[in-house]
Structure formats: C-alpha cells, structure tokens
Amino acid sequence: MLSKHFSEHNFVSGHTACAGCGQALAARLVVDAAGKNTIATNATGCLEVFSTKAPQSSWNIPWIHSLFENSAAVGSGVESALRYLGKIDKVRVISQGGDGGTSDIGLQALSGMLERGHDVLYVCYDNEAYMNTGIQRSSLTPFSANTTTSPPGKVSTGNPKLKKPLVEICSAHHIPYSASASVGYPQDLQRKVKKALSIRGPKFLQIHCPCPLGWRYEPGLTLEIARLAVGSGLYPLIEYEYGKLTKVFKIPKPKPVEEYLKLQGRFRHIVNSQEEVAKIQKIADKNIDYYQLK
Amino acid sequence: MKKFLEGSQAVAKAVKLAKPGVISAYPITPQTHIVEGLAQFVADGELKSEFVNVESEHSAASAVLGAEACGVRSFTATSSQGLILMSEVLFNIAGMRLPVMLVCANRALSAPINIWNDHQDSIALRDSGWIQFYAENHQEVVDFILQGYKIGENPKIMLPVMVCMDGYILTHGMEVVDIPSQEQVDKFLPPYNPPYKLDIDNPLSLGLLGDPTVYMETRYAIQDTLNNDVLKLIPQVSSEFESIFGRRTLKLVETYKTEDAEVILVAMGSVAGTIKDVIDEERSKGKKVGLLKIVTYRPFPKEEVFNILKQASRVGVIEKAISLGSDGPLYTEISALFSGEKNSPQISGFIAGLGGRDITEKTIQTVIELVKGKKTSCIFMDLNKELLWEDFRVI
Ligand SMILES: Cc1ncc(C[n+]2csc(CCOP(=O)(O)OP(=O)(O)O)c2C)c(N)n1
Ligand SMILES: [Mg+2]
16 A cells, blocks of 8 residues: 655656556556546556556556456446445546456456446556566467467467457447557547546446567557557457447558568568468458448 | 344344445355345345445455445355355455455355355465454354454454354354344444545555565564454454443353363354253263364464363364365364473364264264374264265265
C-alpha cells in the first residue's frame, strides 16, 4: 500500500518499463483519458510489475493488483462496493490486464463480469504474448510469430494459430461497447476510452501495444510499427455496440504486410519466404474485406 | 431470540445481522443453503447488500477482495473443491490484509468425489494467514461469525477470518440457536472503517510487487499479528460479546473435564459433542478422561494447549484430516509443542471420519483404549479391511 504523486498525469514516470514500451504509453493514455475519478484493478503482468515495485507506484489514481486471472472479478467487487456505497455515478472502474491475463487465464472472469453487467471498462493491453514471463505464446499471439513457446524449427514456422477474436467474443455478450484501439493512434484510443466510460454497463477495449523486447525491434519504432499493423489491415480498429459493428478505422490504401513484418525479429524466419508472407497477407486481406476497412 | 433452525439458516441470519455490503458466492454442497438464505434476504429487501452471482469460487473470493479493498464489509461461503479453487485468492487476501469473512462448510476433497464432511479442505488453508475457528454447534457458528468480523476488522489486525462448520452435521442439522437482535449486534459490531482503502480522494496503490528486500517483513508482520495481537484480542472480544449477549463461546480452546484427567483427547468441530458424551460415560465408570477442544486453530494457541495437556499422562489427537505421507496435521503440531520436554505426556494420533464416515461413541472408546497402549502416530479408525485390497485403490 502506498502512493501520492504530484503530476497532472494519472500514470507517472519513474517506472521500470523498457524503453519504447507500448503498454506503458497506452496505460497512461487510458487513465489520463479516464480522469481522476477512476479506480483501476490490474492483472499480474508487465504493467503491474514495472509500475508498482514497493515502496513506489506510478499510479495517481486508486489502483489495486491482486492476481493474474482475476482483474475482472476484482473489478466486479469494486464496482459492487461502489454501488453499495452509492458512489457508482461518481466513480469509474477500469479493470485491466495483458493479452494472456485477459484472453486466456482471465477469460472466464471477464466473461462473468460482462455477463453480469457490471459498470466496468475492461482494458486489454495486447502485446501479443506473455511478456512478463519471457515472451510465451498466448491466444492473442499472431500467426507465425516466433515466441519462446512457438519457436520456428525444422517442422514449424512459428505460431500455428490465428489470433483469438476477443473483441467479437466480448461483443457477443451483447454489451454496449466492445472495441479495439492502437497505441499508434493516441487520439482515437483516448476517444474510445472516453466513449466507453460515458456508457453505463460493461465495456471492453483491446489495445495493440508493440513490445520492443518481445517483438525484437528498435525501441524508437514503437509507434511506426503500431501504425503499420493498423495500416496493413492486420490489426483492424473496430467498434461494436450491442453486438453490432458500428464503426471501423478506415485504411483507404492498405500497406503490404511485409512492411510491418520486416521490422520485427519475431517474423524474421518468414519474411524471406513469399509463401509464408502470402499467408499473412491473406489474413490482412480477409480483415480488410470482412470489416470493409477500405 | 431462540429458534429451532437449520445450521445454514442460522449462518444466513448471523451474516444478515452483520450487514455486509457485498456478498459473493458460488454453489457447492453442503454450503449452498447459506447463500441461498442470504439471496432470499436480499430478494425480500431485508438485507441491503450487493449479491454478486459469480461464475466461480475464484471470482467469488476475488469479488469480496475488491469490495473489502473499497472499505465495504463482505461475506462469502464455500466448501471443499470451492475452497481449494479459491485458495490462490485466499492467500492473496491475507497478504493484502483484507478482513474478508468466509464460512467454510467443511467437506472432503476429491478424488474420490465425496460431498460429506471432514476437515481436509480448510486444513489445507491453514498456512494462508487466515484466522480459523472451528465450531461445535450452531450457536458457536453464529457467535464466531459476529466476533470474527470484529476481530478481523480491528485496525491492528486486518486479517481475514474463516469460520469452519462441519458440512451436513451442522449445515443441514436442526438445533435450537439464539439469534441475537439487530440492536445487540449493532452495539457490538461497529461499521467497518479500515485504515486504508481504494478512494478517489486519497489514491493508494494496493498489491505492490514485494521484492526480496521487503517480502519477508510482510510475512513476519502477519505472523506477529496472529501470534501476538489476535491471540490477545480473542479473549477481550469474547468478554465484550459476553457482556452484551450473555454467553462466552469464542475461545482459544475449550476444556471439558480435563482438570484431573489422565487421558485427554484433542479434537475440533462437531465431533466434540460425541466425545463429551463418551467422557461422561467413562467418568461414570471412574475413568479420568477429558477433552481439549481446539476452537481457534489459527493462530494456534500453543501456550494454552501445552498447559492443559502437560498435566495428562496420555493424549489422543482425533482429527478429520491427514497430511498424506506424514501424520495428522494437528497431531504433528501438538507433538512439536512437547519436543524436548521431560514430562511430556505420551501423544498418539488418530485419523477418523474422513469423507463423512461416522465417528461413533465406539470409535471414541476405541481411541481411549489405544491411547493407553503403545504410542502411535497415525492410526486410521474404523477402516473396512475388506476394502483394502488392491482392486479397491481406484474406484
Ligand atoms: C496463476 C498464475 N499463472 C501464471 C503466472 C505467471 N505469470 C505472471 S505474468 C505472466 C505473463 C503475463 O502476460 P500478459 O497477460 O500477456 O501480460 P504482459 O506481461 O505481456 O503485459 C505470467 C504467465 C501467475 N502470476 N499466476
Ligand atoms: Mg502480453
């Protein structure tokens, strides 16, 4: 237990994130957009570890970390307590976690929170692997990515599975709002946080957060890489309201996926294979077509 | 007011009197009647709580953790598999110093799956930092809940409390129980006002990363609170309770005819009732037998246990749990108290009643006979020898 900082930001510097960490940037954008009247619950993962080593904390809002898979359940308890105290109209609740903590081990707690209709915004910081434990594959790791548990080898080209459609899975709970955002587009991201928090009930926001260490690229490239993911159609920015797709971030002239892939060590084993790159181009093309991104 | 109630109903009424702001639980036999009772109170508007119907026990424990962190009194209940599923969160709750109240309707652990009573579930959580009380009857359960809130929420303590009641025997059994009035409870139990909480006017960070430079101190602090503050506070709270409610039920240990006893049996929970009956019989035959009932198992009241047992020549520990590959946990702990002592009684250990097997008067009489013989560390009582063939290992 500790805190008290003096800064305009709700998430302040001094933490131990790697240079170029997309998640640190995204977290600040989220809680700054949310404002002071916010309580955050946090899953175990990089964000929690680098921001709250006792006796220090980077959070300028009330913040609680309990365990890895229960951020949404702790958020449900916080929201219920605020409801009991008659403070739910004044205070916003954000539950947050990484892609592994959300889409794998925490999916049950997240589904429960959404289904019960708690007035909570769940934010998933998607850096596409279990980074805190050393870059292991999660169900949000993209096709072909090299992680320590989906390594390429003589009979493997890296992660053999497609990303789990988590925004849709959440949306299928018929919640008021389920969307994706990217740290490469901060204004769009903050607009989505504000929009989500203006709605009562359960909301979900998945944010693409490049990770220099895990994806193996120069720290200065975080924003460029984030934008290329969106610009190529590999990371569609979409918004669902009550189960219906209501808005997409348009990319009139999609970039070839190769531009995105070639900057990152996690795809190095396939960038020189036309056949493998073509498979990923197909994923992007399918997104562009399905969500009508053009 | 005295009422003839099912144990679970008595629990629901006691919890209602404590006015928790958030209740969260998940169905599991034999706990379920407790939360069903509470759900009905909420549905009828008799209890103004948020009742969170979670999707698992892990989330039930997480939800009450979140509520407590906001400074709101909470309640949860579970049994067996549910408690074990919660266990990750339960260790976490204690480490975060949040005074959650949990009633454990004690039930055996799978496999084989078995819905009947023993203590293996809550004993498995003995190292978690929770305060644990074991109740003999309905009245104790009711009283322990009210006093448990007061002890756990004391700003000097801030630790969670588990009230353990034997599944079916207490949860489903009917007994006369005195349910206090709301005025009495309000006088005894002040509103929860924790020294720290999640509050937008005073933003704190809770649940930080504790590296090797700070972790041990947090563990020491819990140990210190349990072994010094909680052990001292229990008798004080008990006296205060007595002055308002007219009875003293919460104790560290309870003794029954131990003053001159040569043989003292040790046990926890509802089996104490059966043991007392057997002791009366033995006494009528002139045999000096007594019972030491452990009420507060965590923190373990070492001094009291030692001082009572040291006067006996023989001690028999009867327990409904086993540390597989070792001995009964309570036996091990009691033996350790006397290690190196010159005038130690001879202490023997007995495992009984696992998975709901009846502990009869005959069982207790046999234990008394065995205690008088050679020292044994871990005898399983009432085994059916016919089922010990290899074919029966897997059922
Ligand atoms: C029950 C449990 N299992 C495993 C872990 C180990 N663990 C801690 S953080 C982490 C990885 C987190 O990955 P993610 O949720 O994607 O967040 P990131 O660190 O990538 O931001 C894992 C596997 C744990 N703390 N608890
Ligand atoms: Mg991750």
